[in-house]
Amino acid sequence: MQNILQFNEKDVRIILDNKAKKRDGSMQENKQDLMKLIQLKFPRLSKGQKLIAEYILKHYDKAAFMTAAKLGTTVGVSESTVVRFANELGYSGYPKLQKALQEMIKNKLTSVQRIEISNDYFVEENPLKSVLKADMENLRATLEKINIDTFDSAVDEILKAKRIYIVGFRSSQALVEFLGFYLNLILDNVRIVSTGISDVFEKLLRVGPNDVVIGIGFPRYSTRTIDAMKFSKSRGAKVITITDSLLSPLATYADYTLIAQSNMVSFVDSLAAPLSVINALVVAVGLNEKDKTQETFRTLEEIWEEHNVYSYKNKINNE
Known part of the structure; x- marks a missing residue:
């Protein structure tokens, strides 16, 4: 990791100013900011947190879609160490760090990379449950x-x-x-x-x-x-x-x-x-356009029935 710390005083001051704002969003603007922040914090991290930092710097595309438990298992540390790592970066919790990573890469991943990531992700849970949960979260966030x-x-x-x-x-x-x-x-x-x-x-x-x-x-x-x-x-x-x-x-x-x-x-x-x-x-x-809409659908219903556009169960039974 000798080549990680490549900062001048101005870089450090900018990052520390961002952290002082205590806003998760201030560190999510782009890849460069987040990667620099991890590099800046690296010397003061615990041994376990350094393992997490090294993994994210090398494999941020995969880390973005790992749970805290999965990331911990991958690098050989506890889930609580992963949470403390996120806190050390200034995030209120691991989900905020994960979201920052996802925002950073979502427009960069190729289809092949998405497949590789999903293969790892869906091993932990049934795809049906995972997808439905993700859709529910997307609806809530929207x-x-x-x-x-x-x-x-x-x-x-x-x-x-x-x-x-x-x-x-x-x-x-x-x-x-x-x-x-x-x-x-x-x-x-x-x-x-x-x-x-x-x-x-x-x-x-x-x-x-x-x-x-x-x-x-x-x-x-x-x-x-x-x-x-x-x-x-x-x-x-x-x-x-x-x-x-x-x-x-x-x-x-x-x-x-x-x-x-x-x-x-x-x-x-x-x-x-x-x-x-x-x-x-x-x-x-x-x-x-309530009146216009009602009139339009009244006309359409007549046309649909006349031309058997839909299956009318009652009509079939009567015949």
Whole structure:
């Protein structure tokens, strides 16, 4: 570890100032800050804590998704030593340190790395329970993080828009299609931009100040979605994003950012919270267009029954 301590006095002063703020978030801004903090603290750590520090510095991508017990077992120390290590860094507990590590790497992991991490993670618990617990935590965190006033303002913008464009690619395409399907039943000015990546700008050609563009994206963020948000913003459109953080590159160009947490220890993305936010958007728009929505669905029900779109059990039994 001879090459770890490479700091000048200014570096040390900056890190100590951050710690003095006693805010977990002050140490979560980026990888460099957290890694430097661990390096700075290294000489004063106990023998067991040094083992943890060395492991995190070398394998932070794996450590980010280990429980305190798992990390302790991996490096050969107790779970309580791991907790004390987190406290020594200034975090209120190990979960805060773990979250900082996850925030640091979530946009960097390749699918292969995600598979490797999930293999280790799911050994400890049944995948069904692990995934459901993770989704529940994402929903809980989303309820805490999302700004209700921002949500209401986004709904207002959707209702008064001349045209509504919904943009998203890769795994977010499913969310785009879902939102587009239901909004299209309520409004007649909805356009989906999720396929034909090469012509995304052609589909946004006429976007302007009276339009709303809804961008949906989560780590690893699609560059096409980011480019579409930037383009729409430059054309004067109101931009709404559904993403995982205010630090998301999509949020950079947004007038309104709706936070939906999507953490998942796997090669697939957790879309439970994003889908719930989308459900809420659809319901809110529908409630504001109540008469129109009722009339639309009354007509649709007649059409669906006439053309046997759905299985009508009572009708079948009567026949």
